[in-house]
Amino acid sequence: MKYYFKLGFILLIFCVVASGILAYVNSLTSPVIAQRKAAEEIQAREALIPNAEFEERQSDQGMIYYVAKAPETGEILGYTFIAADLGYSSTVQTMVGVDSEFKVLGVQIIDQGETPGLGANCTQPIFTNQFSGMTLEDIYVDKDGGVVVSLSGATITSRCIANSLREGIIDVKDEPGLGGDQ
Numbered sequence: 001m002k003y004y005f006k007l008g009f010i011l012l013i014f015c016v017v018a019s020g021i022l023a024y025v026n027s028l029t030s031p032v033i034a035q036r037k038a039a040e041e042i043q044a045r046e047a048l049i050p051n052a053e054f055e056e057r058q059s060d061q062g063m064i065y066y067v068a069k070a071p072e073t074g075e076i077l078g079y080t081f082i083a084a085d086l087g088y089s090s091t092v093q094t095m096v097g098v099d100s101e102f103k104v105l106g107v108q109i110i111d112q113g114e115t116p117g118l119g120a121n122c123t124q125p126i127f128t129n130q131f132s133g134m135t136l137e138d139i140y141v142d143k144d145g146g147v148v149v150s151l152s153g154a155t156i157t158s159r160c161i162a163n164s165l166r167e168g169i170i171d172v173k174d175e176p177g178l179g180g181d182q
Contacts, residue, residue, distance in 0.1 A: 054066040065079055090114055093109070104134045107132075114157050
């Protein structure tokens with residue numbers, strides 16, 4: 001019986017040491033990962049609406065979005081936000097740029113963990129470029145009567161991106177002073 005307690009105690013020591021090492025490494029890498037993610041979001045925002053100054057705002061629903069203004073005139077060029085929804089195997093985060101009339105300027109997938117070769121193809125320009133110029137009413141996948149061509153074998157991923165874009169645009173558009181209130 002003492003032998004089993006000894007083995008259990010040794011295993012406990014290994015687990016405590018390994019957990020401590022993992023926690024330490026995580027504390028070192030977390031800030032670096034957060035900085036890189038923030039830098040990627042800034043780059044995506046600037047790529048979607050170039051030559052703009054961005055002002056952060058929060059919607060009534062708690063969503064963070066950015067108002068893009070012309071530096072010289074202060075004219076509103078559009079809005080950017082992160083649309084996120086659950087895909088087939090992960091949450092897919094998409095940076096979206098819309099103009100002042102809420103027509104999509106472009107989208108960029110900034111985080112996904114979908115199936116390689118299927119849903120992960122959502123990052124390809126052949127998929128993301130099709131959203132450019134779409135209005136709120138157009139953003140449905142073809143299997144739901146829309147114009148967004150679904151990825152072959154990844155309808156769930158395609159649908160989650162389209163739905164998250166549509167919901168995000170509605171959230172921003174419904175803000176006081178935006179949308180029909182301008």
